[in-house]
Amino acid sequence: MTTDLGQLPRILVIDDFFGRVFPSGRNEDRANLCAQYLLRDITGDEKGRGRGQTILKPLAEAIFSRGQSPVCSRVGDCVENDLAGCLRTVESGWSAHPGIRIWSLVLLDLCFYTGRVTEESHRANPGMPEGRPGDDAPGGYFGLEILRALQERYPELPVVILSSKPRDSVSKAFTAGGALGFLDRSDPQSPQLLREYLLRHGLIPDATGKIAGTSKSLLLALRTARQMAEHRRNVLIRGPRGSGKELMAAYINAPAADGKAPLVIVDSGTLSAQLYASELFGHKRGAFTSADQERPGRIVQAEGGDLFLDEIGNMPAEVQLGLLRVLEQREVVPIGGNQARSVDVRFISATNEDIEERAATGRGFRLDLLDRLREGGTIVLPALSERPEDIPLLAETFVREAETKNPRAMRREIDSMALTRLVAYSWPGNIRELRQCIFNAVNRHPDVEHLVPAHLDLAAERGAYRPEVSRDENADIENRGVQEERSLKTILQALQSFEFSDLRRSELEGRLPEIQATCGAFVASYLKAALEATAKPVEGKVQIHPAIKMALGDAGVSASKAADIIKSLLKGVEPVSDAVLKEAYEIALRLRPRRQRRQGAHSKPTKTGPTP
Amino acid sequence: MTIVVEMTWQRRRSRFNHDWLKNQYLLSFGKCVNVLAGKVQDPEFDRERFLRRVVREWEQRGGEGLALGQDYESAMSPAVFFETTALRNCSPDTLVWLRPLIHELWKVRCDAGQHAQAVIDAANDTHAAFEMLKAAVEGDRTESDETLADRFNGFADCCQRLSQAISRLESTVRVI
Numbered sequence: 001m002t003t004d005l006g007q008l009p010r011i012l013v014i015d016d017f018f019g020r021v022f023p024s025g026r027n028e029d030r031a032n033l034c035a036q037y038l039l040r041d042i043t044g045d046e047k048g049r050g051r052g053q054t055i056l057k058p059l060a061e062a063i064f065s066r067g068q069s070p071v072c073s074r075v076g077d078c079v080e081n082d083l084a085g086c087l088r089t090v091e092s093g094w095s096a097h098p099g100i101r102i103w104s105l106v107l108l109d110l111c112f113y114t115g116r117v118t119e120e121s122h123r124a125n126p127g128m129p130e131g132r133p134g135d136d137a138p139g140g141y142f143g144l145e146i147l148r149a150l151q152e153r154y155p156e157l158p159v160v161i162l163s164s165k166p167r168d169s170v171s172k173a174f175t176a177g178g179a180l181g182f183l184d185r186s187d188p189q190s191p192q193l194l195r196e197y198l199l200r201h202g203l204i205p206d207a208t209g210k211i212a213g214t215s216k217s218l219l220l221a222l223r224t225a226r227q228m229a230e231h232r233r234n235v236l237i238r239g240p241r242g243s244g245k246e247l248m249a250a251y252i253n254a255p256a257a258d259g260k261a262p263l264v265i266v267d268s269g270t271l272s273a274q275l276y277a278s279e280l281f282g283h284k285r286g287a288f289t290s291a292d293q294e295r296p297g298r299i300v301q302a303e304g305g306d307l308f309l310d311e312i313g314n315m316p317a318e319v320q321l322g323l324l325r326v327l328e329q330r331e332v333v334p335i336g337g338n339q340a341r342s343v344d345v346r347f348i349s350a351t352n353e354d355i356e357e358r359a360a361t362g363r364g365f366r367l368d369l370l371d372r373l374r375e376g377g378t379i380v381l382p383a384l385s386e387r388p389e390d391i392p393l394l395a396e397t398f399v400r401e402a403e404t405k406n407p408r409a410m411r412r413e414i415d416s417m418a419l420t421r422l423v424a425y426s427w428p429g430n431i432r433e434l435r436q437c438i439f440n441a442v443n444r445h446p447d448v449e450h451l452v453p454a455h456l457d458l459a460a461e462r463g464a465y466r467p468e469v470s471r472d473e474n475a476d477i478e479n480r481g482v483q484e485e486r487s488l489k490t491i492l493q494a495l496q497s498f499e500f501s502d503l504r505r506s507e508l509e510g511r512l513p514e515i516q517a518t519c520g521a522f523v524a525s526y527l528k529a530a531l532e533a534t535a536k537p538v539e540g541k542v543q544i545h546p547a548i549k550m551a552l553g554d555a556g557v558s559a560s561k562a563a564d565i566i567k568s569l570l571k572g573v574e575p576v577s578d579a580v581l582k583e584a585y586e587i588a589l590r591l592r593p594r595r596q597r598r599q600g601a602h603s604k605p606t607k608t609g610p611t612p
Numbered sequence: 613m614t615i616v617v618e619m620t621w622q623r624r625r626s627r628f629n630h631d632w633l634k635n636q637y638l639l640s641f642g643k644c645v646n647v648l649a650g651k652v653q654d655p656e657f658d659r660e661r662f663l664r665r666v667v668r669e670w671e672q673r674g675g676e677g678l679a680l681g682q683d684y685e686s687a688m689s690p691a692v693f694f695e696t697t698a699l700r701n702c703s704p705d706t707l708v709w710l711r712p713l714i715h716e717l718w719k720v721r722c723d724a725g726q727h728a729q730a731v732i733d734a735a736n737d738t739h740a741a742f743e744m745l746k747a748a749v750e751g752d753r754t755e756s757d758e759t760l761a762d763r764f765n766g767f768a769d770c771c772q773r774l775s776q777a778i779s780r781l782e783s784t785v786r787v788i
Contacts, residue, residue, distance in 0.1 A: 017635055029636055035652045036642025053643075053654035111630070125631060136626050138783065164634035166779040186638035186775060188645075 007214070009060040009104030009204045011039065012093060014086060014146060015162065016079075016112040019066035020127045021045045023074065026052060029125075030064060037191045045071075059195055060104065065089045067112060067146065075122045079114050079129040081142045083149060094154055094216075100389075102216050104202040106150070107162040107194075108179070110143035110170060111136055138169040144177055151178035156220060158201040160194070200227060208254075211247050212397045213390035217382035222251065224379050229255050234327070236374035237350040239381025242432030245350040248381060249308040252348055261305035264298045272498070273316035278335055281322060287336025289499060299332045302345045309349040312373065313358065313365065320366050327372040349373045384427040384434060391423045391434065398435045399451060402442035409446040418453045425458050433459070527551060527569055528580050535580075542583050544591075563588040621680070621687030622783065628676040629778045633771065637669060641768045648761075663749045663764070670742050677738065677774050680781075681731030685724055688782050691715040718786070727781050734777040738770035 013019065018030040026046055031053055034041050039062040040055050069082040093103040113131040121130040134140040143161065150159055161174050164185040174182065180201045183190040198204060203219035206212070211222065228235050229252045237245045246265065253263040266279055274288060282297030299307055309315070315323070326332050327347070331340040359367040384391070395414055403409040414422075427433055441455040448455070500508065530551040531542045548562035549555055557565075566588035570581060644662055646652040686692075693699045694711050702710065719725050745767045748760050 017631075029639065032636070032639040032643045035646050035654070036639055038646065038651060053647075053652055053657070055652055057651060124627070128631075131623075136622065164630045166783060169783055184634075186634035186642075186772070188642065188772070191642075 007205050007207075008040070008058060009198055009202055010042075010093065010101050011060045011062045011105050011107055011198075012090065012103045013039075013062050013064045013107045013109075013162070014067045014089075014143075015064065015107070015109035016066055016068055017109070017125070017128070019064040019068075019071070021066070021072040022126055023072055033185070034062060037194055059191070060198065062107075063093075067109070067142070068114070073117050073127045073129070075117050075119055077117045077129075079117060081112055081114055081145075083142075083145060086146050087149060087153065090150060090154060090157070094157065101214060102203060102219065103157065104204050104219075105198055106157060106159045107183070108143050108146060108150075108159055110138075110141040110161060110163040110165050110174075112142040114142075138165070138173070141165075141170065141173075144170070144173050147174060147177035147179055156216075158197075158203065158223075160197050160201075162190075200230075206251060209397070211244060211251060212394050213387060214393065215382070215387035215390045217387050218390060221248070221379055221381055224377065225252050226255075228252060228377050228379065231376060232344075232346045233376030234347040234349070234373050235376045236355075236370075236378045237348065237381065238355070238378060239350075239352060240383045240430055241352045242430030243352075243381040243383060244431055245352075245381060246308065246310065248379060249306065249348045249350065253306045253308075256305060256346075262302055263306050263308060264302040265308045265310065266298050267310045273318055276316060276319045277322055280319065281326070281332050282334035282337075284334055284336035287334070290496065291336065294334075297332065297334060299326060299343055299345055300341065302343075304344055306346045306348050309347060309373075311351060312349045313351045313353040313355055315365070317364070317366075320369050324366060324369045324372065327369070346376075347373055384430040388423050391427075392419055394431060394434055395419065395422055395438055398438035399442060401435075402439045405439075406443055406446055409442050410449055412442075412449050412451050415450050415452045418451050418456060421453045421456060421458070429459075523569060524578075524581060527566070527584070528578060531580050531584050542580055542587070544584050544587050547584070560592055563591040567592060567594075621683055624676065624683075625680050625778060625781070625783075628673065628680060629775055632673060633677070633775050633778075637666075638768070638771060638775065641666075641771070644764075663745075663760075666764075666767075667742075667746050667749055674735075674739060674742060677778065678732060678735035680778055681728050681735055684728040684731065684781055685715075685719065688785055689715045689718050689724070690785055691718070692785060722782060722786070724782075727777070731774070731777045731781065734770065734774040738767070738774045741767040741770040 013033075018027065018033050020027065030041065033039070034055065035053055038055050038057065038059040040058040040060070041064065042061045043064045045064075046052075065086065067082060067086045068079050069085060070077060070079070073079050090103070090106065093100065113129050113135050115129040115132045115135075117127060117129045121128050135142075143163070147159060147161075150157055155178065159179050161170075161179050161182045162185055163182070167182045167184065171182065181193070181197055183193055183197075187193075201223065203216065203223055205214050205219065206222060211218070213219075225235075225248055235252060237248050239245050239248075249265075250263055253261060271279060278287075278291070278295070278297070280297050280299055282295050282300055283291045285291060285294045326343070329340070330344070331342045333340045355365055355370060357363075359365045359370040384394075392414075399412065399414060403411055422434070422437075429436070437456060437458060438451075440457055441451055445451075445455050527547070530547040531544070534546040534550055535542050544566050545557075545559045545562045548565050549557055552565075566584050570585050570588075640662075643652065643654075644657075644659075647654055647657050648659070691711050691714050694702065694707060694714075741763070745763045748755055748763050
């Protein structure tokens with residue numbers, strides 16, 4: 001049970017019977033309740049009273065509250081309901097404070113007995129009062145008064161009634177009060193039902209840990225996602241770039257068919273209209289110039305599962321129309337084909353734009369398509385700046401990940417000052433920027449045992465943050481490498497399939513130098529990335545031999561050959577202005593000096609080489 | 613229309629079904645099941661002691677369930693208003709036909725007789741299951757653990773059904 005839920009959810013139980021504290025000895029009734037529902041009691045009001053029971057695989061942690069005053073009552077005491085105290089208890093686990101876990105769920109009793117604790121009532125149940133007229137009347141249940149107050153103050157807080165009173169007499173009242181369900185306390189099926197309520201309505205973190213965080217805004221988004229995952233209707237994910245939209249898509253996909261339903265990803269950020277259409281719908285052989293073989297589209301590949309459409313705001317108009325047909329008719333026709341194929345695919349789309357506004361004002365996105373894409377609902381992912389309480393956990397996660405990926409890195413602790421700086425920073429690039437910052441810190445300082453503020457390079461603080469750092473804006477932070485590889489692949493595919501014949505004469509005329517320069521810059525950028533990836537970790541010196549081996553994917557290339565390649569790639573860009581490329585070029589020249597040119601020999605400078 | 617009248621029968625039901633049977637007795641069964649299934653460890657839990665306590669408590673309180681079923685009609689019928697409200701001032705001539713009429717109408721409209729009988733039947737079934745459990749617990753213990761477990765589970769199911777049957781009874785005296 002717990003494995004599915006990951007980190008133990010925290011439940012607040014408001015109940016006069018199980019929340020009461022005994023002056024001495026344990027509340028055995030509470031222990032029995034915990035044992036039946038597999039709850040770990042962490043209230044802490046019974047410490048030092050024997051060993052007690054141990055729940056081996058708890059479903060949740062539970063904190064008990066009596067909802068009355070006094071909490072520990074003796075014979076002669078008068079027990080009164082305490083709404084203000086209840087609300088204070090709820091508030092203590094609801095407002096965002098660092099280190100405070102929020103309530104995953106509240107279990108609320110209905111009937112609270114009040115009045116004097118008599119010898120007789122105490123003998124029957126220690127600390128319980130004799131009860132007053134009206135306590136036991138469904139219309140006057142104090143639990144319903146608490147419920148209404150909670151709904152008014154904390155409408156997003158999931159509340160389930162846990163009672164041994166008959167359900168029928170109060171079902172309308174508790175439903176109107178916003179309770180999500182009713183658990184008959186002694187029903188043997190109720191523990192299983194509680195688990196289902198937790199999964200469906202509870203504010204619980206991602207069990208796999210891939211979406212790290214326990215902030216309220218994230219847990220609310222995860223809850224929405226789990227509820228949407230229960231059906232096969234299309235879902236729209238909105239959130240700023242770097243906030244983990246692709247991970248959220250995977251989270252929605254995971255429960256489908258026990259994780260066996262495919263999740264196919266289409267990044268629309270880099271594709272031309274023709275390539276995009278071909279990618280989605282597939283094509284027949286000969287459908288267009290480079291279609292030398294038949295290819296099934298991504299929609300067909302996602303049969304029985306989910307298709308994740310990233311950056312739908314970039315979708316060309318003609319593709320939007322084609323996709324609308326697929327959504328309406330639930331069938332797809334490949335480009336160049338005439339036979340439709342039925343498909344059962346759920347579309348999960350994502351954007352960081354105000355796509356609703358664009359669609360409503362007719363600016364580049366069809367409203368009818370948007371309506372289809374969000375028929376199952378919209379999930380809004382918070383920016384990292386809206387969930388600062390998650391930064392310590394995320395930073396810790398990324399430090400461990402970076403250490404794992406860098407074999408030279410020592411295990412380190414995050415210094416409290418560094419953590420303070422991380423939490424205070426604005427994170428315009430969201431989780432992706434945080435991850436990059438931590439990875440840079442670990443890779444640049446592999447030999448330290450503490451991550452201190454000096455290791456952190458926060459781009460926005462020095463005005464160096466560039467919003468458009470990569471084309472694949474919503475890359476999965478966990479699979480960023482894979483995503484970038486896929487982006488490079490799509491760029492190369494786009495270049496390969498681009499047809500100049502479609503351009504007008506005026507657009508073609510005199511563009512060759514520009515195209516050559518662009519291609520040169522592209523290659524130089526690739527070379528620079530390889531040089532940076534293989535630079536010496538501490539001093540940052542570039543190493544041309546490992547860089548060329550990596551860039552070529554050829555471990556057998558010699559050092560002198562590597563130098564020749566560097567020289568060849570950077571030929572014509574003297575003087576090389578980029579510091580990394582310049583350093584590499586100078587190393588190459590030292591290794592393989594140029595032959596002395598013959599006196600008077602004419603050397604024509606190339607104008608169209610790489611311009612890094 | 614519903615009028616809340618604090619009745620002795622209602623307090624008895626609350627104390628038996630809510631306070632004891634559901635909140636204590638059946639919950640302790642749930643714990644026992646999970647301890648025996650290895651989901652909960654409790655060094656102080658002793659199966660034999662637990663079973664003896666189950667037997668002892670039912671002997672002390674089990675009869676209350678049967679009594680609730682037997683007393684239901686007389687306690688919760690709107691006919692009680694002829695004793696507790698201004699209706700007591702009705703003339704004897706009127707009372708002689710109106711009181712039984714109100715009672716019969718209530719029985720028909722609320723299935724009162726069937727609900728009460730369901731509680732009585734459930735209480736009798738539970739007691740029969742209890743006798744079998746008691747014999748197994750207090751006898752010479754020649755039966756296997758499986759048989760004992762079956763008898764305990766049978767008794768627990770009966771208790772559950774009794775609790776549900778009692779829950780289906782009206783909680784207020786209705787004016788029909």
